[in-house]
Amino acid sequence: MVDTAAAAPSTTEEPRLSKRGKRWLIAAAVSASLVVGSVFAFVTFQPIQVLPRVRLAPGFSLIDSYSQIVTSEDLRGQFVLYSFSYSSCETCDSIDETMLEIQEGLESADIRGLPVRLVTISVDAEDTPATLAAYADSIGADPDIWTFASVEDDRFLGDVVAGGFNTYFAQEDDGSIRLDRTFVLVDGAGIIRNEYKYQTQTSDTERILRHLGVLAEEVENSTGAASLAYEAAHLFLCYAP
Amino acid sequence: MTDTPIAEEPTPPPSRSPWRYALVALPLVIAGLVFWWGYNRAQPHQFSGAVIQGVSAAPDFTLSSDRGPVSLSDYEGKVVLLYFGYTFCPDVCPTTLFDVAGAVEDLSDDEAEDVQLVFVTIDPARDTAERLGQYVRHFDGRFVGVTGTEEEIGSVATLYGIYYRAGEGTEATGYLMEHTATLLVVDRNGNLKLVIPFGVQSDAMASDIRYMLR
Amino acid sequence: MSRPLVGILTVLALTAAACGSDADIEVSDVWGRPSPAVATNGAFYMVITNNADTTDHLISVASDACGVAELHESMMSDGVMSMSPVDAAGIEVPGGGRAALEVGGLHVMCVDKQADFVAGETFDLSLEFDNAGTMVVEAEIREG
Known part of the structure; x- marks a missing residue:
């Protein structure tokens, strides 16, 4: 950058070459100071915000409401928002509500056309593709975006949901299930980028949609010089609230 | 580097000492160093995963x-x-x-x-x-x-x-x-x-x- | 054009034509990695060049070094690696093109190894092509 700016005068044949050269130099010096200034500004004001790579999402194999196998590998290369629920749940309304809001919000959200999937994993081993299909239908889930599924091998339900996604659930003596309200946002590389467990002042919907935008922006700038700025943002802990 | 164009000038006016350019060039060099420092800090190690x-x-x-x-x-x-x-x-x-x-x-x-x-x-x-x-x-x-x-x-x-x-x-x-x-x-x-x-x-x-x- | 030149060109052309039939397919860089004695299976890699105009297929491979040799392909999709046999048509080698059997992709799967794959060892592989027929190539065991 500095080179081209300074070299420019030598290419034009004018009598007052040196004066132009000087102007170029001053211009270059000013822009250089701007660079220095902006590095400090970057650290101070954090213009680029990112989501930390929290930890690895679990590996799994699910059966969806169409009796199709959906694996953690099938879901790579897109953003996936996971929620946990089950078809006979009577207290899951608020979870489903938020997912539904996000499903609708995706249309207008600034996610740069990148694919987003919603996946609700059932924590009830009794759920079948049929019960999940009815459940999805009753909520108004768009099958192109939102998948309902249960863990293919029940033995690993706990590992996937409690171990991998860090979401508490337990079968009570009376057969009912206690379940934590959790949403987990996973990136295209299978890495958890945020977990939404506790209600903050901002609604989950609003935060999740905003965070999808943050992720999309990072993916869009994942090559070339811009990626440096994003790595810097990770380094300086410019984490989106 | 930034001196090259000056050196190539056919007839620099005698009144202008090259040192004046050096004065302007100094911030450029400093900026370069700061950028390099920042770059290295931002990229402590390029991991392969x-x-x-x-x-x-x-x-x-x-x-x-x-x-x-x-x-x-x-x-x-x-x-x-x-x-x-x-x-x-x-x-x-x-x-x-x-x-x-x-x-x-x-x-x-x-x-x-x-x-x-x-x-x-x-x-x-x-x-x-x-x-x-x-x-x-x-x-x-x-x-x-x-x-x-x-x-x-x-x-x-x-x-x-x-x-x-x-x-x-x-x-x-x-x-x-x-x-x-x-x-x-x-x-x-x-x-x-x-x-x-x-x-x-x-x-x-x-x-x-x-x-x-x- | 002078007479001797025409003569030379004719000879060259005839030679080329004569050689053409068996030089249609060239196989180079045939190798396999040393593998643990306990590993039942090994893999061979190679580059196949097709000098003919028409597409040819590598249909099968046989070797004394393997109980059975099969053509397989490792496929990587988003981090997950799967391996499956190549379908019955075999590995396509386009006319004037080439096919590379390489690590993490197409390869000869040597099932039930009959010998130790130790660096420096060589094994004969018999390759059967759809058009070019059968040819025997030597595979070298080496580290990468």
């Missing part, structure tokens, strides 16, 4: 090798490389082990001392502890291969983000496995820190390991 910033303790496990039980916690303080594969695999698994062996070879003896590869079979039905031990030690005498019950393996794989399934094969091969072919790196503090995709060469792995050993 995805770095996990969150502090997430790698789940501990205990599985069996031909030389007794092996737990992740046995290797506390070391950098542990975890790979999930199977000995029937002729192409991808040996290639990865070969590359890891090459990386360990690249390290100094002291460094290599603090690195442990653990190969977890995803095909416990066919891979016995004995077979695994002989298999991994072919690549490097220090490597460890472990197996367990189908349930134990499934559980560990799930927690490490590994998906696997017995796929089709032929009469001669029997079933073949499909599996996540990433190499997972646990740092000296026991946190899962790095996910290396298939195809990373041994020198890049060595440089990652060396960085994590610092």
Whole structure:
């Protein structure tokens, strides 16, 4: 950058070459100071915000409401928002509500056309593709975006949901299930980028949609010089609230 | 560098001393240095995989090798490389082990001392502890291969983000496995820190390991 | 054009035509990695060049070093590696093109190894092509 700016005068044949050269130099010096200034500004004001790579999402194999196998590998290369629920749940309304809001919000959200999937994993081993299909239908889930599924091998339900996604659930003596309200946002590389467990002042919907935008922006700038700025943002802990 | 155009000027007016340009050029040089510093800070090390910033303790496990039980916690303080594969695999698994062996070879003896590869079979039905031990030690005498019950393996794989399934094969091969072919790196503090995709060469792995050993 | 030149060109053309039939397919860089004695299976890699105009197919491979040799392909999709046999048509080698059997992709899967794959060892592989027929090539065991 500095080179081209300074070299420019030598290419034009004018009598007052040196004066132009000087102007170029001053211009270059000013822009250089701007660079220095902006590095400090970057650290101070954090213009680029990112989501930390929290930890690895679990590996799994699910059966969806169409009796199709959906694996953690099938879901790579897109953003996936996971929620946990089950078809006979009577207290899951608020979870489903938020997912539904996000499903609708995706249309207008600034996610740069990148694919987003919603996946609700059932924590009830009794759920079948049929019960999940009815459940999805009753909520108004768009099958192109939102998948309902249960863990293919029940033995690993706990590992996937409690171990991998860090979401508490337990079968009570009376057969009912206690379940934590959790949403987990996973990136295209299978890495958890945020977990939404506790209600903050901002609604989950609003935060999740905003965070999808943050992720999309990072993916869009994942090559070339811009990626440096994003790595810097990770380094300086410019984490989106 | 910035002096070049000035030097090329045909007839600089005598009244202008080159030092005046030097004065203007000085901030440029400083800016360059600051930028370089910032660049280096932002890029302390270019890892060959995805770095996990969150502090997430790698789940501990205990599985069996031909030389007794092996737990992740046995290797506390070391950098542990975890790979999930199977000995029937002729192409991808040996290639990865070969590359890891090459990386360990690249390290100094002291460094290599603090690195442990653990190969977890995803095909416990066919891979016995004995077979695994002989298999991994072919690549490097220090490597460890472990197996367990189908349930134990499934559980560990799930927690490490590994998906696997017995796929089709032929009469001669029997079933073949499909599996996540990433190499997972646990740092000296026991946190899962790095996910290396298939195809990373041994020198890049060595440089990652060396960085994590610092 | 002078007479001797025409003569030379004719000879060259005839030679080329004569050689053409068996030089249609060239196989180079045939190798396999040393593998543990305990590993039942191994893999061979190679580069096949097709000098003919028409597409040819590598249909099958046989070797004394393997109980059975099969053509397989490792496929990587988003981090997950799967391996499956190549379909019955075999591996396509386009006319004037080439096919590479390489690590993490197409390869000869040597099922039930009959010998130790030790660096420096060589094994004969018999390759059967759809058009070019059968040819025997030598595979070297070496580290990468």
